[in-house]
Amino acid sequence: MPSLVTAPSLTQEQLTNGNGIKPSAKLVSPQLSQKLKLGGVLAQSGSHFKRGKKPNTALWVTKDHNIYLEEVPYPECHPDTCIVHVRATGICGSEIHFWKTGRIGDCCVSHDLILGHESGGEILEVGANVKDFAVGDRVSIEPGVACFECKQCISGRYNLCPDVAFSGTPPTHGTMARYIAHPARFLHKIPTKMSFAQAALVEPLSVGAGAVSRANVKLGQPVLVCGAGPIGLAAALCARAAGAHPVCITDLDENRLAQAREFGFEKTVKVDLNWTRHDFAKEIRNVMGKDCHPEIAFECTGAQSSIVGSIYALVDGGVLLQVGCGKPDVELPMMAMSFREVSIITSFRYKQTWPVMIRMIADNFLGDASKFITHTFKLEDSVKAFETCVTPAERSIKVQIVDEDD
Amino acid sequence: MAAYPAEFNPRKVLDDPAFKIIDTVPQRDPSINLACAYNQHKQIHLVQKPKPSAGPGQVVVHIRATGICGSDCHFWKHGRIGDTMVVRDECGAGHESAGQVIEVGEGVTKVKTGDKVAIEAGLPCGTCDFCKIGRYNACETVVFFSTPPYHGTLTRYHLHPADWVHKIPDSVSFEEGSLLEPLAVALAGIDRSGLRLGDPLFIAGAGPIGLVTLLAAHAAGATPIVITDLSEFRLEFAKKLVPSVHTVLIDRSSTPTEVAQKVKETAGLPKGLHCAIDCTGVESSVQAAIFSLRFGSTVFVIGVGKDYQNLPFMHCSANEIDVKFQYRYANQYPKAIRLVEGGLVNLKPLVTHRFTLENAVEAFETAVDISRGAVKCQILDEE
Numbered sequence: 001m002p003s004l005v006t007a008p009s010l011t012q013e014q015l016t017n018g019n020g021i022k023p024s025a026k027l028v029s030p031q032l033s034q035k036l037k038l039g040g041v042l043a044q045s046g047s048h049f050k051r052g053k054k055p056n057t058a059l060w061v062t063k064d065h066n067i068y069l070e071e072v073p074y075p076e077c078h079p080d081t082c083i084v085h086v087r088a089t090g091i092c093g094s095e096i097h098f099w100k101t102g103r104i105g106d107c108c109v110s111h112d113l114i115l116g117h118e119s120g121g122e123i124l125e126v127g128a129n130v131k132d133f134a135v136g137d138r139v140s141i142e143p144g145v146a147c148f149e150c151k152q153c154i155s156g157r158y159n160l161c162p163d164v165a166f167s168g169t170p171p172t173h174g175t176m177a178r179y180i181a182h183p184a185r186f187l188h189k190i191p192t193k194m195s196f197a198q199a200a201l202v203e204p205l206s207v208g209a210g211a212v213s214r215a216n217v218k219l220g221q222p223v224l225v226c227g228a229g230p231i232g233l234a235a236a237l238c239a240r241a242a243g244a245h246p247v248c249i250t251d252l253d254e255n256r257l258a259q260a261r262e263f264g265f266e267k268t269v270k271v272d273l274n275w276t277r278h279d280f281a282k283e284i285r286n287v288m289g290k291d292c293h294p295e296i297a298f299e300c301t302g303a304q305s306s307i308v309g310s311i312y313a314l315v316d317g318g319v320l321l322q323v324g325c326g327k328p329d330v331e332l333p334m335m336a337m338s339f340r341e342v343s344i345i346t347s348f349r350y351k352q353t354w355p356v357m358i359r360m361i362a363d364n365f366l367g368d369a370s371k372f373i374t375h376t377f378k379l380e381d382s383v384k385a386f387e388t389c390v391t392p393a394e395r396s397i398k399v400q401i402v403d404e405d406d
Numbered sequence: 407m408a409a410y411p412a413e414f415n416p417r418k419v420l421d422d423p424a425f426k427i428i429d430t431v432p433q434r435d436p437s438i439n440l441a442c443a444y445n446q447h448k449q450i451h452l453v454q455k456p457k458p459s460a461g462p463g464q465v466v467v468h469i470r471a472t473g474i475c476g477s478d479c480h481f482w483k484h485g486r487i488g489d490t491m492v493v494r495d496e497c498g499a500g501h502e503s504a505g506q507v508i509e510v511g512e513g514v515t516k517v518k519t520g521d522k523v524a525i526e527a528g529l530p531c532g533t534c535d536f537c538k539i540g541r542y543n544a545c546e547t548v549v550f551f552s553t554p555p556y557h558g559t560l561t562r563y564h565l566h567p568a569d570w571v572h573k574i575p576d577s578v579s580f581e582e583g584s585l586l587e588p589l590a591v592a593l594a595g596i597d598r599s600g601l602r603l604g605d606p607l608f609i610a611g612a613g614p615i616g617l618v619t620l621l622a623a624h625a626a627g628a629t630p631i632v633i634t635d636l637s638e639f640r641l642e643f644a645k646k647l648v649p650s651v652h653t654v655l656i657d658r659s660s661t662p663t664e665v666a667q668k669v670k671e672t673a674g675l676p677k678g679l680h681c682a683i684d685c686t687g688v689e690s691s692v693q694a695a696i697f698s699l700r701f702g703s704t705v706f707v708i709g710v711g712k713d714y715q716n717l718p719f720m721h722c723s724a725n726e727i728d729v730k731f732q733y734r735y736a737n738q739y740p741k742a743i744r745l746v747e748g749g750l751v752n753l754k755p756l757v758t759h760r761f762t763l764e765n766a767v768e769a770f771e772t773a774v775d776i777s778r779g780a781v782k783c784q785i786l787d788e789e
Binding site (some may be wrong): 242 | 593596603604625626627629650741744745748
């Protein structure tokens with residue numbers, strides 16, 4: 001984890017650099033120092049409160065379900081990091097969950113946390129060891145900072161790194177601020193034709209791409225996607241780009257299905273919670289066609305009824321690709337799976353998807369990915385952005401928080 | 407199923423009194439089962455065959471469209487492919503066909519009279535080791551129509567097991583139905599090549615197989631795709647099919663390393679692309695493909711060529727480059743039909759020349775004459 005220490009007693013000159021960092025009479029309070037430290041950002045209590053051109057406003061969540069804005073110091077540039085002016089950040093369902101329920105599984109909000117992990121921005125400063133980036137470079141941020149020393153990392157599964165510092169997931173502070181420091185190894189340059197908003201879509205689309213990769217989707221395979229939220233849509237877009245056909249999408253909510261149809265997915269199924277697993281399977285197989293039972297089901301709801309129904313909908317030998325998270329424990333029809341060789345493969349986050357996804361989004365390969373973004377708010381209006389996410393009438397898919405150029 | 411070699415014994419046709427060679431271009435007579443055949447003297451001509459009738463489990467198809475394949479031309483001009491496929495007698499050409507079912511035999515429920523079908527031309531035995539594990543393209547006793555000695559599907563009326571015709575929807579034309587065969591070749595290749603969404607791909611050769619591979623690879627999400635050929639005409643054709651493809655014109659004096667370098671530059675990937683599909687079977691092309699790839703990639707060879715070829719062994723070794731091969735296809739037709747019906751692969755532009763069955767010989771002459779600019783020649787018979 002990068003250690004970002006502000007040294008005490010810097011002179012006016014030392015505090016100012018070419019990025020317009022202003023000296024400030026304000027000091028870092030003990031409370032703020034403690035809050036930052038718990039999330040991996042070191043700012044010594046009593047030290048000068050470093051400022052950039054604009055205040056480093058950040059969006060925090062508390063363990064008792066509050067969100068608020070509070071300014072944090074301009075970050076220090078560790079030798080292996082870059083300072084990034086965050087220009088766009090998407091809000092993820094997991095963040096809403098941390099806000100409203102305080103936990104996902106064993107991962108609990110135990111201290112005030114800066115959220116955010118879907119970001120793109122511009123490099124303001126480059127650490128002493130960083131060779132691959134320059135000031136002004138436009139980047140997409142990969143939030144999962146893996147150690148690259150453990151067995152998982154060096155054998156190519158860095159998404160499983162047990163020591164990962166994942167931005168915006170307890171305990172690590174995230175990217176929902178104006179200025180952050182991030183290890184250069186997890187920054188990825190984007191081409192000029194790619195906007196910051198698109199750069200902030202790489203992360204959620206990578207979840208879809210990671211799932212498609214784990215499922216080894218092949219051209220012409222019939223595929224089912226359960227859930228038409230952002231992750232279901234991401235999986236569906238990537239599966240379709242890989243040539244899956246036909247692609248059928250389910251949801252409980254007709255609004256979500258209408259949105260899916262706007263992305264060109266014609267085969268949609270509105271799930272009725274009164275259906276048995278056999279009803280579910282029959283409806284799906286009906287819609288997909290007689291000789292077209294799904295070979296892969298991307299389960300993006302985490303709901304038991306959907307998981308079980310998908311297992312019955314899948315063709316013999318098919319694969320359930322579990323993307324969505326639901327309850328910690330789910331009951332499965334193991335015998336039915338055994339007798340038909342239906343398997344479950346799970347997918348957790350992604351690995352090495354940034355280079356490919358940047359290329360594909362920039363080349364419009366997934367269609368107009370910007371259609372994902374339904375609402376945009378200024379950083380100062382982040383709280384409103386979060387409230388929009390939980391207002392069904394707003395029909396949001398991806399809400400983004402953006403900051404203008406200085 | 408193991409009875410196919412007996413069921414389709416070519417002697418049944420050749421020894422039938424109705425069989426005769428026709429040296430002129432006749433008027434169309436639907437009562438005559440006209441076909442086109444090559445022989446051991448490297449001749450090609452029309453022949454008249456007995457009109458078949460459907461036995462149990464069989465259907466008779468009025469063939470409405472057949473595409474000419476390079477292998478058909480090769481059997482005509484060279485009389486053999488390798489040592490096992492040798493033209494020893496009159497042998498009907500054609501294996502890329504689609505048509506209308508006009509008669510169903512006893513016990514057939516899969517299709518009915520009037521159904522539009524695509525023909526899967528290889529009939530595996532169903533009992534050997536390979537058939538049992540689903541790799542039926544490996545079946546040693548396969549009856550593959552148009553591979554000597556089995557008469558091909560370029561005929562007016564063709565007898566086929568109901569198990570091996572595939573119903574096609576009304577929205578798919580007979581021409582498209584016949585093009586499902588080369589598409590099946592490309593799909594089998596892409597299946598086994600390990601090509602993934604977003605992979606930069608090098609396709610060597612823009613002939614019919616290279617072009618259909620381009621269409622399929624594009625649908626599979628390969629990007630960027632670079633395609634090479636000796637012919638500017640073929641590269642322009644490729645660009646019309648898939649406007650985003652990058653084309654590289656090569657000439658016979660280019661070395662494999664030079665070609666590889668150009669391909670990498672064109673793709674903007676100095677470390678190499680992630681997959682190559684060779685659709686030429688030419689040694690220098692396979693070598694170029696090997697040199698164009700980054701560590702750990704695969705060169706997938708669909709093309710066929712010289713019996714013995716040299717490969718940069720140590721380059722492959724030090725870069726973990728795999729070279730994989732393909733022989734025909736298995737289990738691809740249902741998928742091919744889905745992809746065409748769903749609009750993911752548009753085969754229609756591949757057809758450059760059309761002929762009636764009576765003019766089949768002219769079709770073959772067009773197919774082998776580079777100056778006529780043929781990509782896929784189709785032979786069509788009206789209803």
